Amino acid sequence: MAYRVAVVGATGAVGLEFLRVLERRRFPVASLKLLASARSAGRRLEFAGEEHTVEALGADSFEGAELALFSAGAAVSREFAPVAARAGALVVDNSSAFRMDPLVPLVIPEVNPASARRHQGLIANPNCTTIVSLLAVAPIHRAAGVERFTAASYQAASGAGARAMRELESQVRAWAEGRRLEVEVFPHQIAFNLFPHVDQFAENGYTREELKMLYETRKILNDNEIRVSATCVRVPVLRAHSIALHLETREKVTAARAREILARAPGVLVEDDPAANRYPMPLAAAGSDEVRVGRVREDLSHERGLALFVVGDQLLKGAALNAVQVAELALGLAPAPVCG
Amino acid sequence: MAYRVAVVGATGAVGLEFLRVLERRRFPVASLKLLASARSAGRRLEFAGEEHTVEALGADSFEGAELALFSAGAAVSREFAPVAARAGALVVDNSSAFRMDPLVPLVIPEVNPASARRHQGLIANPNCTTIVSLLAVAPIHRAAGVERFTAASYQAASGAGARAMRELESQVRAWAEGRRLEVEVFPHQIAFNLFPHVDQFAENGYTREELKMLYETRKILNDNEIRVSATCVRVPVLRAHSIALHLETREKVTAARAREILARAPGVLVEDDPAANRYPMPLAAAGSDEVRVGRVREDLSHERGLALFVVGDQLLKGAALNAVQVAELALGLAPAPVCG
Numbered sequence: 027m028a029y030r031v032a033v034v035g036a037t038g039a040v041g042l043e044f045l046r047v048l049e050r051r052r053f054p055v056a057s058l059k060l061l062a063s064a065r066s067a068g069r070r071l072e073f074a075g076e077e078h079t080v081e082a083l084g085a086d087s088f089e090g091a092e093l094a095l096f097s098a099g100a101a102v103s104r105e106f107a108p109v110a111a112r113a114g115a116l117v118v119d120n121s122s123a124f125r126m127d128p129l130v131p132l133v134i135p136e137v138n139p140a141s142a143r144r145h146q147g148l149i150a151n152p153n154c155t156t157i158v159s160l161l162a163v164a165p166i167h168r169a170a171g172v173e174r175f176t177a178a179s180y181q182a183a184s185g186a187g188a189r190a191m192r193e194l195e196s197q198v199r200a201w202a203e204g205r206r207l208e209v210e211v212f213p214h215q216i217a218f219n220l221f222p223h224v225d226q227f228a229e230n231g232y233t234r235e236e237l238k239m240l241y242e243t244r245k246i247l248n249d250n251e252i253r254v255s256a257t258c259v260r261v262p263v264l265r266a267h268s269i270a271l272h273l274e275t276r277e278k279v280t281a282a283r284a285r286e287i288l289a290r291a292p293g294v295l296v297e298d299d300p301a302a303n304r305y306p307m308p309l310a311a312a313g314s315d316e317v318r319v320g321r322v323r324e325d326l327s328h329e330r331g332l333a334l335f336v337v338g339d340q341l342l343k344g345a346a347l348n349a350v351q352v353a354e355l356a357l358g359l360a361p362a363p364v365c366g
Numbered sequence: 367m368a369y370r371v372a373v374v375g376a377t378g379a380v381g382l383e384f385l386r387v388l389e390r391r392r393f394p395v396a397s398l399k400l401l402a403s404a405r406s407a408g409r410r411l412e413f414a415g416e417e418h419t420v421e422a423l424g425a426d427s428f429e430g431a432e433l434a435l436f437s438a439g440a441a442v443s444r445e446f447a448p449v450a451a452r453a454g455a456l457v458v459d460n461s462s463a464f465r466m467d468p469l470v471p472l473v474i475p476e477v478n479p480a481s482a483r484r485h486q487g488l489i490a491n492p493n494c495t496t497i498v499s500l501l502a503v504a505p506i507h508r509a510a511g512v513e514r515f516t517a518a519s520y521q522a523a524s525g526a527g528a529r530a531m532r533e534l535e536s537q538v539r540a541w542a543e544g545r546r547l548e549v550e551v552f553p554h555q556i557a558f559n560l561f562p563h564v565d566q567f568a569e570n571g572y573t574r575e576e577l578k579m580l581y582e583t584r585k586i587l588n589d590n591e592i593r594v595s596a597t598c599v600r601v602p603v604l605r606a607h608s609i610a611l612h613l614e615t616r617e618k619v620t621a622a623r624a625r626e627i628l629a630r631a632p633g634v635l636v637e638d639d640p641a642a643n644r645y646p647m648p649l650a651a652a653g654s655d656e657v658r659v660g661r662v663r664e665d666l667s668h669e670r671g672l673a674l675f676v677v678g679d680q681l682l683k684g685a686a687l688n689a690v691q692v693a694e695l696a697l698g699l700a701p702a703p704v705c706g
Contacts, residue, residue, distance in 0.1 A: 174667050174668070175667075176516055176612045176665075176667060176673075178518030178597075178610035180520070180560055180599065180601070198538050198541065198542055198557075199542045201538065201542075202538060202539045202541075202542035202543065203542065213643045214643070214647060214649070215649055217538075218602065218603055218604055218648075218649060219603060219647055219648055219649035220520055220601060220603060220608060220647065220648060221645065221647050222608075222610070222645050222646070222660070222661050222675045223640070223643065223645060227640040227641065230663065230664070230666070231621060231640065231661065231662065231663040231664075232663055232666070233640075240666060240667075253666070253667035253668070254666070254667055255612060255663075255665045255666050255667035255668070255671065255673055257518075257610035257612075257661065257673060257675060259520065259608070259610065259675075261520070261560060261601055261602075262558065262601075262602050262603075263558055263559060263560060263602075264558055268560060268562075268599070270518035270562070270597035270599065270610075272516045272595060272597075272612070281571060300563070300567040300571065300573075301567065303553045303554070303563065305561065305562050305563060306562070307554060307559055307560065307561050308558075308559055308560060309554070309555060309558060309559035320562070321562050321571065321597065322571065323570065323571040323572055323595075324570070324571075325516075325595045326570070326572065326580060326593070326594070326595050327514050327515075327516060327580075327593035327594055327595035328514070328593070328595070331595065333516075333595055333597060335562045335597060335599075
């Protein structure tokens with residue numbers, strides 16, 4: 027059994043990772059259609075040793091498709107994801123378009139695999155910072171009940187796409203060569219800088235990225251009581267997101283117990299040996315599937331508090347890998363990950 | 367009235383800023399003695415248009431000195447600060463050596479100016495991340511009682527000294543030129559990376575930098591009940607520290623009220639206009655005296671919570687500027703800053 031697969035946004039940072047992840051996981055691809063904007067049509071991309079030509083996305087792009095992986099922004103998903111679903115494809119959408127739709131499951135396979143089964147042709151892939159955070163928060167929530175957490179993120183340029191990654195690189199190059207730094211993609215210079223601004227601002231002063239952390243967490247954990255507050259910050263790092271988390275649990279969890287829980291959690295790598303200078307770092311996490319968790323501490327400021335530092339590749343577990351895992355789960359190609 | 371001033375660690379990142387701050391504030395300098403390790407002796411540094419030769423620090427370096435500004439690490443301060451004090455100088459020490467000594471005041475002029483008057487020849491300058499955070503926390507504490515705060519920091523290379531700043535720059539240059547990146551000062555590559563490791567690790571899994579945030583805050587605010595938990599992270603930024611803060615107050619403070627309080631707080635610049643992409647950033651804060659506060663939000667996860675993002679130049683308000691302000695206060699050259 028193999029699937030006719032369409033990739034929407036194939037030339038983007040996440041789109042290119044879709045191809046690598048499908049290859050690497052030997053996803054059973056019967057045929058592959060690469061879709062992007064008219065601007066990118068004609069580009070040739072390699073998949074499994076063969077060249078494929080990128081086609082312009084259109085209303086008839088999904089004929090015969092059985093799986094459609096979308097990562098081309100919310101507007102494109104809003105227009106074309108229903109088209110692909112009506113054509114009979116299972117759609118896994120990496121944009122924010124359908125995440126909060128009550129009829130659309132929002133799935134992290136390690137956290138809420140059962141939700142994937144309730145899809146009606148469309149499954150949403152959560153926000154990258156939320157996925158990376160919840161890989162660590164969910165197992166502790168299951169074991170001891172997380173009542174509240176605060177998050178401060180250190181988000182890589184990749185979260186804003188391939189052009190944003192190139193902007194960071196070209197600013198650094200310009201700096202090294204004594205040239206003027208050009209700012210086009212980001213609102214401000216990102217080289218040697220950072221800014222507490224990811225996605226647009228809402229009325230209450232939070233950014234939409236920060237609000238996703240709250241609302242998506244509640245939906246994924248199926249818990250409308252959990253309280254979340256985040257500060258999301260863009261940093262001059264290329265492709266892995268880091269998050270400093272402060273959790274408050276219903277039952278006291280010692281640091282040792284938290285490490286035990288996390289060591290058995292699927293998709294998580296505990297990296298917590300400060301004496302050897304070992305802790306999660308974005309440079310080490312880039313290109314790896316696991317979400318790394320370290321700096322596990324009992325929170326000195328709260329009786330039932332835990333502090334953690336988590337890092338995950340934004341393009342992999344934060345986007346392409348999670349989406350492909352969701353597809354594998356929904357198509358019955360992989361069992362639900364189980365806590366060891 | 368002018369003072370015979372000695373600067374210890376004159377060739378370091380903070381030492382050089384001492385000179386610029388003394389000049390810029392027209393501190394009444396009768397004579398200036400620049401002291402450093404034997405390795406740096408003989409170097410010539412300019413102050414107020416004149417060249418001064420750096421001398422090797424020794425037991426007789428402080429004869430006649432009336433003010434000694436120290437920033438050469440805790441070991442040097444432990445050995446020589448008492449020597450300078452015994453010689454009759456007022457010592458303002460930027461190291462961690464004496465900060466928690468109950469006989470030594472730990473002073474931020476905008477926060478606890480009265481403590482400066484109780485010195486016995488030695489005043490300690492607080493940790494940089496603590497100073498920058500407390501410029502924003504203290505006015506809210508005065509107005510509404512801060513019971514707890516958590517902090518996630520984004521600390522610049524400057525906090526690890528001039529060599530660390532050069533290491534970030536030379537790694538970026540090597541990357542741009544396709545050369546191998548050298549790692550000498552920091553435990554890991556800092557260009558395009560970050561790590562949750564500032565200062566040494568303690569038994570409980572916190573770093574000493576993170577514990578300073580707790581213990582120095584309690585001493586400066588003269589409040590042993592306040593609970594603080596921090597995650598301190600080094601980021602590839604040159605000289606300003608950023609901190610994402612989540613505060614819990616005894617009395618509810620709205621975002622509007624918090625902005626009012628902060629707008630009147632000395633040393634603070636409220637920069638909070640998200641619609642115009644205005645919020646504090648390290649690149650903008652570098653070289654400026656004020657601590658910038660923005661992203662002021664009522665915390666969605668706590669009834670009496672506030673979220674803030676603060677940024678301050680680590681070498682200025684986080685170190686040299688605060689120390690010179692402390693000296694001005696203790697010598698009666700400046701009145702205590704007053705909430706407007």
